[in-house]
Amino acid sequence: MDAEFNALASYVASYSVSTSPVVKPTTVRLLLSLAVSRGWTIRQLDIHNAFLNGELAETVYMRQPPGYEDKSLTDHVYRVTALIDKLAIEFKVREMGMPSFFLGIETVPLSGSMLLSQQRYMKDILKRASMVDCKPVVTPVSSTKITDKVVVPYADPTQYRSLAGALQYLTVTRPDLSYVVNLLCQHMHAPTTTDWASLKRVLRYVKGTMMRISRSTSMDTHAYADSNWAGDPNDRKSTNGFAVLLGSILISWVCRKQRTVARSSTEVEYKGLADVSAEVTWLVSLLHEIGIPPASPSRLC
Incomplete structure (x- = not known):
């Protein structure tokens, strides 16, 4: 028992140290959708270091501090360039302008949309x-x-x-x-x-x-889910899938076989709804972190 506890303790300790965060494709599509819908300017930076995960005192963007608000631009934020300057000293940073090719994906800007x-x-x-x-x-x-x-x-x-x-x-x-x-x-x-x-x-x-990302006036999230009970004749497992939209833009989708055999179509539907609910909850949390919370509750169909 002591050996098992020590092994678990060492695993937890190493787990808190050895981390390598990887961005989800859904996050990339969400940010590009927000940029296209709100007319943001997108810039691409190439930082010659893959593990910039330390504690940083600076922030790239900040809200207007009390006493220094611009009454005519209350929704605007200040851009802090100190972080980029500091990174340029410690790491080689190359500004590549408008993104054209990243992560194996080519971006083609169009009028009011992006390919x-x-x-x-x-x-x-x-x-x-x-x-x-x-x-x-x-x-x-x-x-x-x-x-x-x-x-x-x-x-x-x-x-x-x-x-x-x-x-x-x-x-x-x-x-x-x-x-x-x-x-x-x-x-x-x-x-x-x-x-x-x-x-x-x-x-x-x-x-x-x-894939085409077009401008959307709505920032509300809604999702569609469906399931196929015992669709595989070999193992009788079910398949479920969902699609999540931000306004009119499709940003997340999944189609996969369930891991266990469901005993009824109702059980399959509940499992599918649990998966899409978890995805929508995460997306809403991400929107809150960005500072653009949805105006209305999410809808599941």
Whole structure:
């Protein structure tokens, strides 16, 4: 018992020290949506250090202090440049102007909107699969269900796992790929020739990969959720998904199989609602931290 307690204590101690925060794609889409909707200017900085997670005394933006408020600009904030200057001394900082390409995503500003494209990333995946000149298709999944009487294992499962894993990052800008990529990843342990044919069809479908963020006058959040009870005939597990919108902008989406078998359709729906409620609660908390709380309660449909 003492050994288990000591191991747990050391694990907790290391957990509080070894942290590497990674931004969620939903956070990036939320900030870009706010910038487009409110007409903010977006600047991109390249800091040559990946772990700037220490305690910092300066802040980048601050509210107007008492006694120094501008009565004509009560909603404005002051920008503190001391932090950027200090970082420029301690770390190499390069201002890259308006963002054009970051995290494998290309941003194309338009009038009142912005395009998010992963064309370069998509072309790299097609090149790895030797399908650069493939003919595109209009749907990611065949309308007819293919059932093989004899299951033939795919000869190169490592290639299948590599490409299926790479397709997951395309779902950052393509919600229409969430369901089919989820299906492909369910067969990564032992892919068959049929699974490989399904993956190649998805690769033919993703040739035009981009997402458009348009201006929205509303900052209220609302979500849609749905579930498919026992949809998988092999393990009888259910699939649920949801989509969360900020005003009219889609910023978060998920489609995944539930981990346990549900005994009724009601249980499936409750699990799905629990997932979307957790996502909406986190998004509302993030909006409060940014200083732009929703004007009305969130709606779940």
